[in-house]
Amino acid sequence: MKITKYKIVYIVLAFCFILLLSCQTTKKVTFETPVDTTSKKINYQVKQTYTLKDINVYASNEFNGARLNGFRQINDSTAAVIISPENTPINESAYYAFKAWTDTPKPFYFQFQYTEGHKHRYFPQLKINDQWRSIDSTDVYKTGESTTIKIKLDKTPLLIAAQEIQSSDDVKNWYTELIKQKESYANLSIFGTSKLGRNLPVLDIYKGKPENRDLIVLLTRQHPPEVTGYFAFQHFVQTILNNSELSNKFLNRYRVLAFPIMNPDGVDLGHWRHNAGGVDTNRDWSSYRQPEIRQTVQFITETLKRYNSKLILGLDFHSTWYDIFYTNQIRKGTTLPYFIEDWFTALESNISDYTVNEKPGNSKKPVSKGWFLYGHNATGVTYEIGDDTPRDKIKMIGTVTAEQMMKILVGK
Structure with a gap:
């Protein structure tokens, strides 16, 4: 087939249009204190x-x-x-x-x-x-x-x-077992790959038709060693999928995107904090220079656009020295202006001898909870579990936080 100069011009224009659309789906979010997240050299440990x-x-x-x-x-x-x-x-x-x-x-x-x-x-x-x-x-x-x-x-x-090891294979085994016989409403997708080619999975959870639903996003394992936060994430997701009357009512109204391992390279390489690009991925929620964050943002953005949905809540599960919730101070005029207060009040009422440890402050650096706020006017929370929090307490907190979130959002 003869390719004319007009066809070449058409191909070039089409490519530019596709590139423009791609750029639009990953619109940058501005933060007060930018962070350079271009890839940096890492020092691989010698396996021996x-x-x-x-x-x-x-x-x-x-x-x-x-x-x-x-x-x-x-x-x-x-x-x-x-x-x-x-x-x-x-x-x-x-x-x-x-x-x-x-x-x-x-x-x-x-x-x-x-x-x-x-x-x-x-x-x-x-x-x-x-x-x-x-x-x-x-x-x-x-x-x-x-x-x-x-x-x-x-x-x-x-x-x-330093912490119980939960490799990318362990995570895969968990979510594969979790969604057995739930495939009709818990859909597994591999939406991308990490810098070194490891899969980036997401659980897309809802019942009925996906169009015109408000969206909740759950993230974890941006920082490899932070497994106690991942354990809370597990119990949180399991509660959403437990087929209770509350869960069914919630999933018939809302849609959840749950990302169980955001940094599989860092996890499997035994990194302290960074991905294979030598970057803290929880500082890349502005320019999306790292493939893990770029593809996550693209997937969320395209899902919102395709199904005419709105992102209303984002929870990012981490670990630190003690249990704490990092919240944004800006709440008036956001998607769920009273959710934080209602949620924390409900937790203290439903967990014996429990006091919520909250540290409010608007995100200055490009972290996920700031991206939820500044990019989508949504409620964003960094959900932190202590390094040494007992497993039974993590289960209780993960379960109750999910139950009370669902109750608030369905108005029960």
Whole structure:
């Protein structure tokens, strides 16, 4: 087929039109304090098994979610666990995860050594016989800035980690099992891929027709180690899908987009905070320079446009030292101006001996809760669970927060 110059002009114009539409779907949101989120070099840890030949002790980072940058003998009963971040600048909270074992069973000491300016944050978790538990506090020793732990080693590799590991495979197993026999109203989509090609999944949840529905967005795992927030997200989503009278009424009126792993590369690479582009993705909700955020924004925006919907609420699940809700102060004139007050009042009324810890403040840096507010005039909350909050309490909080959200939104 002969291609004329007119056809070439038409093709070029069509391409430009498509490009223009693409740019429109990812409209930037302005923040008071911009952050440079262009990709930065990361330092990949070398995957290997370390051997201390003189004492027959071994350590390995050859699994997803591991973080171990060096391992050396200090004396016959102690080894240095050397931990460094994926790149800098970064938060000071060092993440670690490794397996250790020995030829001859014995108690052994591991001294954590971090690069300058970084500190020991996470209380060690142990995986024994496929069960996670916290280390006994009597086996943790702090001397100044140094932290040492005592472990009983034997021939079976023991996993020692800053937090329970929930790799991208673990997350996939969870949501795959969750939506079994619920596929008619919990639709799984892979809407994109990460910088290194890992899947970006979303659960699209509603009953009936999707058109003209208000939309709620749930996010988690922007920061890899923050698994307690992810656990709350799990219970929150499970409650929405529990087929109760409340859930059915809610899903017949609203639509939920739940994103269970926003940073799969960082999770599987054992990063402290960043993605494979060396960036904190929760600072990229303005220019969308990282593929994970860019594709998430595109998917949400296209969904809103295609189904004539409005985004009214966004919850981003994280972890920190203690339970806290970060909220926006601007509420008057937004989609749900009274939701925060009503929600928190309901939580305190329905959780025994519970006081909501709220820190209001309008987002200056380009974080998700600011994007919900400035980009969609929607209510946005950063939903934080403490690193050491007990699992039963996380379940209760995740369940009750979902129940009370649904009750408020359906007017029950």
